[in-house]
Amino acid sequence: MGDLLLNKKVVRNTDTKLDPELSQHSQNSATPEQHDWRQQTWYILSQNPISMFSIVLFLIFILVGITGPFWVPFDPIASDTSIALQAPSFLHLFGTDHLGRDVFSRVVVATRLDLWIALSAVSISALVGTSLGCLAGYFGGWYDRIIGRIADTILAFPLFVLAMGIVAVLGNSLTNVIYATALINIPFFIRVARAEVTIQRNHQYVQAALLSGNTHLRTLVFHIFPNCLPALMVQMSLNMGWAILNAAGLSFIGLGVRPPVAEWGIMVAEGANYIISGEWWLVLFPGLILMLAVFCFNLLGDALRDLVDPQKRT
């Protein structure tokens, strides 16, 4: 079927599109402005306050992640049992935990760790998943079948349990949490990359590249792959949020990073025991910040998609 589709009828480019952007394009494009994309980006963002919000939020998170440890008011791991479980106050904005540690400082310092987990896990899975997905999408045949089966097999596992299993097997360390999170994200990148490449492969610039003497691999890497990047960026952003949730879930079960390291998921898990007894701040603040971070990445994914392809946004 796929090959026959190449034979499909050429629909004449007529002006029936209701969206006058296209028509305007052909008129104005002879005199494109230098700041074209900047204007466009600005316009899209100003049209969509939520995207703007998410980008600002993202920058704040990054900033906090980088600088947080230098300006937090208290040592995030120094305990002082004389002030354990104090409610939020001016001194301790988010209160203190059962060891008298400042929750605010811990939440701030945890930012770097959580972002690092998410970033490294997603980078690994993006690298592996995209490579596999590109091969499957471009060469099809046995590549597609085998890689497709790999993705299916991973997906046939209950993913969270798979991650738990991996951490349980390898031991619960930061690295293993990252590996586990990376592994369960791989099939999503395989799918996106494969789908993207399959679409791009049918574009004629691919044939043009082959005619210009590019080998198949070179065509895939230097011609098709760059055009798949936008879609992959969107996926990466969405998966970042997911990776944070996953790492937090592992911590909640008790398979996360090691104490006394501050991490949002552990803090929620530890705090969970204190809700009923009234120490709500232990759960609430890390939980909210965790939620906000994931929220930010999800919206950021939207914002990126909006910039890349306004039609596709969901």
Place this chain on the structure above:
Amino acid sequence: MLAVPSLIGVIVVAFVLTRSLPGDPAVYFAGITADEESIAQIREQLGLDKSIFHQFIVYCKNLTQGNLGVSLNTGQSVASELSARFPASLELTLTGLALALMAAIPLGILAAVNPNTWIDHLCRIFVTAGASTPIFFSGLLLVFVFYYLLGWAPSPIGRLDFFYLSPPKVTGFYTIDAMINGDFETAAAAAKQLILPAITLAIFALAPIARMTRSAMLTAMGSEYVKAATANGIDRRKIIFVYALRNAMLPLLTIMGLVFSYLLGANVLVEKVFSWPGIGSFAVDALVASDFAAVQGFILVMAVMFVVLNLVIDILYTLVDPRVSIDG
């Protein structure tokens, strides 16, 4: 048929994974005061003294006879554990999914009909916030507010409150079984227990469904056939619900499948919070106790479920979309 290699893959990976779990089950189950001898005795009983390969052969042989082994942790045969617990998870997941659909599809349509307005933004923020909330966090908050503070919800102690007896098993869904049995009181009690955990799941599932509804509806609403139907003066309601929504169902079905299998996985955390006796909490306990047979059984059931789910989605697809036919 296409699922067979995946299933085999799952079986092999699950086997290797569980065998590499740390801890020696023989030691664990020999009991607190066991000595070398009794540990060795138990190791032999469990067949752990054989080579890994041999163990795998035995495992496969048992599998073909429907014998999933015995969970060391709960002492029950894995098959009976799973058959008792799986309906619990399924009932919860399906209820969660149904709640999510009931809320998300109208939201998605609302957003799609008013794209880029404050309604759209609000829907998006609402559902995204839901998807961004860690499932254990929302579960804990719901319990705290609705059970502990307000007392509206029943205690989070599983499928039935104390004093109710589980209805005779027909489907394994307590609400349905109780109604079959004519015991509406128990059915009501079971439904009450379901509400909070199902909402917890639903909150998480809102986003993918609502967003897919929105985008599929936008695509459909922007399509040529909707334009043509509008030009032909077809009623707007009919255009939205018959023309656009039915077409939007197609991508929605795919996402529903994904959401469903994700929710089944997410049960692990919800069941922990709500003491729900499903397969998720079973799996976690088994994993922590290095209880191979139970972990393997769980993974196998989930994989089979995944395959069945895909099949169901395919069938639904063919029902909704005449262009798709069942391919081998």
Place this chain on the structure above:
Amino acid sequence: MAKPFLQIKNLAVDFATRRGVVHAVDDININLNKGEVIAIVGESGSGKSVTAYSILNLLGNNGKIAKGSITFDGMNLENPSASLLKDIRGREIAMIFQNPMSTLNPIRKVGDQLSDMLRQHAQATNQTAPRKVIELLHKVEIQDTRRVTNAYPFELSGGMCQRVMIALALACNSRLLIADEPTTGLDVTTQKSIMDLIMGLVKHRNLAVILITHDLGMAYQYCDKFVVMEKGQVVEACDDHSLFTSPQHSYTKKLLAATPGISSKVEHLTPTVPVELSKPAVEIEKKELLKVEGLVKTYILKSQGGFKSQGNTFNAVDGVNFTIYQGECVGLVGESGCGKSTTSRLIARLEQPSEGRILFLGEDIGQVSDRDFIRSPRRKDIQMVFQDPTGSLNPRHSAFQLISEPILRLQKDFNKANLKDQVYQLAEKVGLPLELIYRLPHQLSGGQKARVGIARAIALNPKLLILDEPTSALDVSVQAIVLQLLEHLRREHNLSYLFVSHDLNVVRMLSQRILVMQSGKIVESGETAEVMSKPKHLFTKTLLAAIPQLAS
């Protein structure tokens, strides 16, 4: 003077877009009486569709009528209430769109869609609807009503779908029909039957019709009144066919010249004959360049409906033989799906033939697998110009990168210092202004993109250039220039072309010989003049007859 049936007065439509407000059309005036057929003609971006759509207020969320009035039979439509729209749409004013396949709801049975329409406008009740549907289908000359009623759109051909669309449009005895490029995307033979059907029904019912088209030939053949639009403005309006004989506006003239007719010549497609083509063409000496023998390409069809199907194959190309001589242009014509594109890809060595030989200067290049051909010294000798100038340019590469790509990959003695000169020369050769050379494809116009594609193809002085529908995505005025460029390049560099197209009129102008293809086979071949004037095969005859001509 009585008010016209439909009057559009000083109409202006604005769209809010990402780049700010766009004035799509401005100051449009159109008058139409009952029984009249008016053509709105223009190239892409001229605003002809927007004009038509504003009548039914189908401007989407971001469009609005900024100025002017639309009066239809005494009703004001420029700012209609919801209830008025409900009464008008489909009942008073009906519409036919291009792409019939996507204009019908893909997952609703044709019969149901027809009865939706009937019931919506109270033309039928639940009981009478099935009977009425069949009546309607009969009216659009569909015999096989039972099958069609129960069919989904994808089960019908494009022509059949368009008939269903016509049935939908005519279901309510509406009084104005807007036909928006109703035959674009259909094969010429189907095109003719559809247009004949529409016009027959229209004349019969004395409807007023607005035909939106880019095809002057079609406008000439079917319409009484004409409006020519360019860039959102009406440049010329004419109430009779004098438009074609004595056009007033320069744009109309340009358009008329650029539209290929039965006798037009490539050098006359522009109002002034370009210098390069002023000299007569040189004679071609018969030196064989490419010889194709028994070429077959078989595809394995995926099963449909069944669980397993063996040996379900399909020959896209089925035993094709032909020869191309050096310096000659050979036209390959056929309708969609006839195998002409596959043939071109086989010869370009982008695909592996199933059977047969491709002799290039006597060497069977079909033996080399498509993967290895990249390293073959013949690779640079066979190049291709693609049909979609946008899709065939990598959106992330600048024109310079695009043109230099084959040089970097294939030129043996390539010298980095010379690269810039080489690319600049090529750009000059194809008439691409050098100031555009570092732009990305989306910053170029359609014609400029086509030039980049051609420059890339000729970068290594290929011996054979395959032109795969090189102008089908372009407006006629641009097409004219590109065709002239191609002709000029062939004469100057003694290139050989295999010109693949569905449009006989276009192929005819460039080709010395023509091959007509149908269902994977070549059914007729010969000298261009010979084939055009004395077609032998029935298919060729139908093809020729179906082309709308400017002057009959």
Place this chain on the structure above:
Amino acid sequence: MKHHIFRTAWAGILALSVCATLSSNVIAASREDTLVIVSGASVNSMDIMRVGTNRPSYQVAVNMYDRLVSFGIRSEGNGGYRYDSTVINPELATSWELVDDGTAYLFNLREDATFWDGSRVTAADVKWSFDRAVTLGGFPGVQMSAGGMNSVDQFEVVDELTFKVKMTSSNKLTLPDLAVPVPIVINSKVALANATAEDPWATEYLHKTPAGGGAYMLERWEPGEQLVYTRFDNWKNGPLPAIKRVIVREVPNSSTRRALVEKGDADVALGLPNKDSKELSEADKLTVVSTTIDNSMHAVGLNMNFEPFKNVKVRQAVAFAMPYQKIFDTAAYGLGAKMWGGASTSPTTTVWPQPFPYDTNIQKAKSLMAEAGYADGFEVPLSIDLSFAEWTEPTAILMQESLGKIGIKTTINKIPGASWRTKALVEKGLELHLKNFGGWLNYVDYYFYWVYQKGHLFNSMNYMNPEVEQLVDVTLPMAVEDPRYEKNIKRLMEIGFNDVPLIPIWQPTLEVAMAPGVEGFVNWFHRQLDIRSFTKK
């Protein structure tokens, strides 16, 4: 189409909620004579002798089966009770005597005792049950042999109501060992009727179906969810329990358990975290029973295979660097008995466990480190068992901080419960770890036997001291009355004090919260639930 489905579903849910509100009075009626207990633990078998039966399941042996004898119970005055290891009470046996020069016990069985099916309890049942315990292997065998019972030959049916246990030599542990949950009396007729050739001891049957004559019978057991007991009204082996029906529901989450009992949904909540227990008792609405667990300590283990810990000065330095009070306040919430700050380096009393002579003294710890040649400290992982994260984690974090002050850099290594046993107890490879051991039999020598003797399971420190080896071997079978006994155990304790391979922190407690009017929780050495003594007003 879709909408109809939704509408129906909504209607259904509405209808159900209406039903739900109508039905609440029915529940109230059945609450009167039912006791609801929420527990974090999961019962996994009805048979204590089966391989893999977990500790929470011992409650089945306690409540549904009888033993020949039982320990005494005394009130602690706070609504709770504690077992009394010094008193052995009759249960199924009405009387017993030492015969054959003190090498055998002769038991007379109760005449009117019956199993649930009405059949009489005979000496044959006892023999079959005891034979089963020593034959099946695994835990029951080990426990029986702790009381000197290893072989079926040691059990003899004298007549229908007389049963004899023969010992190889006189042993003070034999009679107490018959009072632990393992040597239960099973209805051998029912069991044999369900035995097969491969399974002569009916393990499959008894695993799911108890066959006994204990105070309570099984009403239903939903593994992983709940266990429901009903009273056996014909029980003769003790005072008939007050509560007719007991529901033991599994609620893994401790804060949910607290909430349930706080809101009155449950009558008894077991295994509360110390913090909740403390708060609830301060709130004074519920009865909170907090009793120390006998012969048990939360402690730090120092592995002798780790080079620095071979030096006793380093061990003592660690003992002096422990932030005891902080840990006790934070991890134990002040509940339990302090195990530090002992006055003298040699024990003055025989009370066990008792405070060790260490206190937080960083200065002293530093100088000890310097003396040992570790002035610059060293690095060592600090391993904790994840299943007991509630106390191990805060303790570890506080320790980490404090040890840092004397140059010992630690990284905290969380080990899942499943691997803990292998890594800590079998491989004995954890350098520095937090551990707990509780001896069922309340004797110092018993504790030293398990924890300080070379090669024994709970000696995760690889501690080896010839004097300890010799002393334990001698003292273990020795009667408590023996004058050498006190001297020996004092010496053992002294060695423990000075050598500190194990640094005790505190003696933990069992925390139980009960609704007002509910009484009768018994703190058993086995820490499992005995429902027979509960009363409810």
